[in-house]
Amino acid sequence: MTQEPYISVILPAGGSGQRYHPSQPKLLAPIHGKPVIYHTVAAFYNHPAISEIIIPCTNDLKNQLDAVLHAFCSKYHCVPSGRSRALSVASGYHNRNPRSHYVLIHDAARPNVSANLITRVIAALHTHKAVIPGIPVTDTLKNVANGWITHTVDRSTLVAVQTPQGFHADCLATAYATVLHLDNYTDEASLVEACGTAGKIIAGEPTNIKLTVDSDRHFLEYVWGHSNVHPDSSQSHDGTW
Numbered sequence: 553m554t555q556e557p558y559i560s561v562i563l564p565a566g567g568s569g570q571r572y573h574p575s576q577p578k579l580l581a582p583i584h585g586k587p588v589i590y591h592t593v594a595a596f597y598n599h600p601a602i603s604e605i606i607i608p609c610t611n612d613l614k615n616q617l618d619a620v621l622h623a624f625c626s627k628y629h630c631v632p633s634g635r636s637r638a639l640s641v642a643s644g645y646h647n648r649n650p651r652s653h654y655v656l657i658h659d660a661a662r663p664n665v666s667a668n669l670i671t672r673v674i675a676a677l678h679t680h681k682a683v684i685p686g687i688p689v690t691d692t693l694k695n696v697a698n699g700w701i702t703h704t705v706d707r708s709t710l711v712a713v714q715t716p717q718g719f720h721a722d723c724l725a726t727a728y729a730t731v732l733h734l735d736n737y738t739d740e741a742s743l744v745e746a747c748g749t750a751g752k753i754i755a756g757e758p759t760n761i762k763l764t765v766d767s768d769r770h771f772l773e774y775v776w777g778h779s780n781v782h783p784d785s786s787q788s789h790d791g792t793w
């Protein structure tokens with residue numbers, strides 16, 4: 553490709569954060585003085601390769617986001633979210649600029665994504681149709697039934713996957729044209745896998761956590777309190793899979 557690819561980013565933000573708090577919206581929870589979603593949007597807005605940012609969310613959140621984001625970010629737009637994460641992402645996909653060549657999908661609830669990881673996902677998309685960051689599983693894993701261990705899982709082939717996940721737009725187009733029940737898919741790597749495209753795993757970042765429960769917010773406050781730069785993932789894994 554001679555021209556720079558047009559890159560759309562979808563930041564699904566349509567969840568209700570039940571595990572975080574039943575009434576406090578987790579994407580508006582403050583970390584280092586700014587709402588969680590501010591940090592997520594800023595990570596992509598500040599990245600020079602990103603062409604547009606699409607945020608699937610509820611109308612309620614849209615109004616609050618406009619108040620938070622308008623002052624610093626000009627290239628985002630909100631679209632209606634769906635009843636599941638997969639449907640929210642699909643809504644983002646169908647509302648992207650049709651020129652987009654690559655699509656990155658990143659949980660709005662992962663505010664600590666680094667520019668380095670975004671760059672590495674995009675670089676890998678030049679040679680792969682689907683690129684998925686992952687980190688090795690370090691805990692020993694057990695299969696359990698009724699509170700009893702049935703066997704120990706071989707973790708040597710297991711990876712915990714993260715976002716941003718990157719795709720060629722035509723690869724997602726095939727998936728959306730083929731798959732009937734999107735609700736069955738918890739990430740887009742498994743969606744394209746169902747259509748025969750295996751994702752290429754690249755090194756993720758241990759600190760690129762998804763804010764799920766309140767203690768995750770304390771972890772991020774701690775990480776940002778001890779470093780002004782995002783982690784260099786090359787120190788956490790050598791990138792060979």
Ligand code: CTP
Pocket residue numbers: 563564565566567568569570571572608633634635636637638640641659660661662762763764
């Ligand atoms: N998400 C979405 N649309 C949904 C559900 C989730 O866009 N219908 C988004 C969330 O806003 C979040 C990301 O998908 O950015 C990952 O989901 P998760 O961490 O599970 O967030 P919630 O669904 O909000 O939390 P919970 O499952 O605890 O209710």
Ligand code: MG
Pocket residue numbers: 567
């Ligand atoms: Mg959820």
